[in-house]
Amino acid sequence: GENVEQHPSTLSVQEGDSAVIKCTYSDSASNYFPWYKQELGKRPQLIIDIRSNVGEKKDQRIAVTLNKTAKHFSLHITETQPEDSAVYFCAASRVDYKLSFGAGTTVTVRA
Amino acid sequence: DTGVSQDPRHKITKRGQNVTFRCDPISEHNRLYWYRQTLGQGPEFLTYFQNEAQLEKSRLLSDRFSAERPKGSFSTLEIQRTEQGDSAMYLCASSPDYRSGRDGTDTQYFGPGTRLTVL
Numbered sequence: 632g633e634n635v636e637q638h639p640s641t642l643s644v645q646e647g648d649s650a651v652i653k654c655t656y657s658d659s660a661s662n663y664f665p666w667y668k669q670e671l672g673k674r675p676q677l678i679i680d681i682r683s684n685v686g687e688k689k690d691q692r693i694a695v696t697l698n699k700t701a702k703h704f705s706l707h708i709t710e711t712q713p714e715d716s717a718v719y720f721c722a723a724s725r726v727d728y729k730l731s732f733g734a735g736t737t738v739t740v741r742a
Numbered sequence: 743d744t745g746v747s748q749d750p751r752h753k754i755t756k757r758g759q760n761v762t763f764r765c766d767p768i769s770e771h772n773r774l775y776w777y778r779q780t781l782g783q784g785p786e787f788l789t790y791f792q793n794e795a796q797l798e799k800s801r802l803l804s805d806r807f808s809a810e811r812p813k814g815s816f817s818t819l820e821i822q823r824t825e826q827g828d829s830a831m832y833l834c835a836s837s838p839d840y841r842s843g844r845d846g847t848d849t850q851y852f853g854p855g856t857r858l859t860v861l
Contacts, residue, residue: 635784637784663848665849665850667852673854674746674833674852674853674854674855675785675833675852676852677849677850677851680848680849720784720785722784724848729775729787729790729798730775730777730785730787730850731787732784732785732786733784734782734783734784735782735783735784
């Protein structure tokens with residue numbers, strides 16, 4: 632089955648700086664890679680996703696890159712704000728199939 | 743609210759009791775997933791349905807766990823003879839009909855979860 636590893640487990644950044652979270656996956660058949668943000672006590676919410684036919688996708692301050700050859704993908708948050716503080720999960724799957732999640736990264740944005 | 747809903751939001755039970763959770767997916771979503779999340783970890787897949795058909799069950803799902811989606815709409819997850827190790831957040835997610843070919847049909851939308859505490 633799919634195995635997703637996520638690093639770092641915690642990340643503290645100064646407001647306005649960038650944050651980068653990296654994930655690797657094991658199943659070469661995986662072709663869908665979403666990122667979820669989960670605030671304390673709340674549901675995971677999709678913030679961005681990428682499919683294997685593209686290498687990069689950007690949505691305002693958030694971007695995701697995918698390297699299928701190396702089986703890794705990354706989340707980049709620029710100009711971080713206090714409301715970006717949360718736990719972020721990467722996941723991998725084949726389209727329309729169960730998600731395999733990383734262990735999560737707790738991001739703290741210092742004011 | 744047209745998102746995924748789950749009931750109850752919290753459940754405290756004694757070891758050995760049976761519990762049942764309900765998930766109402768987004769209307770017209772034909773895929774429904776159950777995940778379990780323990781503290782400090784990512785969600786782990788338990789089982790999923792395509793309409794009323796249960797297509798896959800994780801090895802995490804022991805014979806004490808059963809899930810149904812009788813009419814292809816809401817789903818229930820039952821845990822019999824609960825154990826302290828069952829304490830976790832149980833999350834439900836739904837996704838649209840992939841056969842439509844529309845973009846985003848693989849996006850899974852999560853409910854707020856049911857937090858189970860087994861004493």
